[in-house]
Amino acid sequence: MKNVVEIATDHPHAALPHLWQATFSPPPLADPDDPHKIIRTHLKKDEIGKSSGTCRVAFLTRLHRRAAFQEFWCASFEEAQVYTNIAGHPDVINFKEQLTKVPFYDEDGRKTFTRVDAHALLRDGEEVLVSVKYDNKARRQSYIREVKNIATQTPIEVADRFAVTSRYVFHPNYRACAEAIHKARRGWDPEADKTMADLAQDLGEGFSFQEIVDASGLEHRAHRAVIRLVGDGDIRKDLLDPFSPTTELWSAAA
Known part of the structure; x- marks a missing residue:
């Protein structure tokens, strides 16, 4: 905060x-x-x-x-x-x-x-x-x-x-990410969320947004799940980084 x-x-x-x-x-x-x-x-x-x-x-x-x-x-x-x-x-x-x-x-x-x-x-x-x-x-x-x-x-x-x-x-990038998080949370996909949380731990200390989405094979389900996990703090990124393919992410459990 x-x-x-x-x-x-x-x-x-x-x-x-x-x-x-x-x-x-x-x-x-x-x-x-x-x-x-x-x-x-x-x-x-x-x-x-x-x-x-x-x-x-x-x-x-x-x-x-x-x-x-x-x-x-x-x-x-x-x-x-x-x-x-x-x-x-x-x-x-x-x-x-x-x-x-x-x-x-x-x-x-x-x-x-x-x-x-x-x-x-x-x-x-x-x-x-x-x-x-x-x-x-x-x-x-x-x-x-x-x-x-x-x-x-x-x-x-x-x-x-x-x-x-x-x-x-609040920084414009942060505001845009908050809007994306709330939009992703409208969905309900516990299976995809668990898959992406587990995969984030397996990928190590750092990976890009696109890398984890591609590794999952879940396509759009993976994209929304990653945003939800970032919103919940289970996957981390810099607060001011946008949600883009090259954004660097890491697992909070790593």
């Missing part, structure tokens, strides 16, 4: 919670007999938003190749784009929208609270709160200072750090 999200501040505490102490669990698994069944997220609202002028967008995806389809609600197009990028990161195993409420004292000493746009659970058990703003505000020093104030008052039991982001903080 640090490579693609502008960090407002690190949490002052150094210790990270273990995964089993996380405030929420990994996403629900899909039913193999009905893998395309859609589960609505924790909000379960017909309408959301902070004002009547808010754009309401539904974001539908799997957070892992074996996870259930979930429908996330977004209060704006900006949120939908950021959620797409967060959910496509190989180190993010789950996130919740509008889940976490953080009480704090503002710069004038008044007690108030904020409900954070996204709460991400990372593979190492770290939890990150994400404030989503349009690009100019996300980069505005006065707003970053405001978030730093909230971050220093956020208990370690709630999250490890706070980030401020917009869709433009």
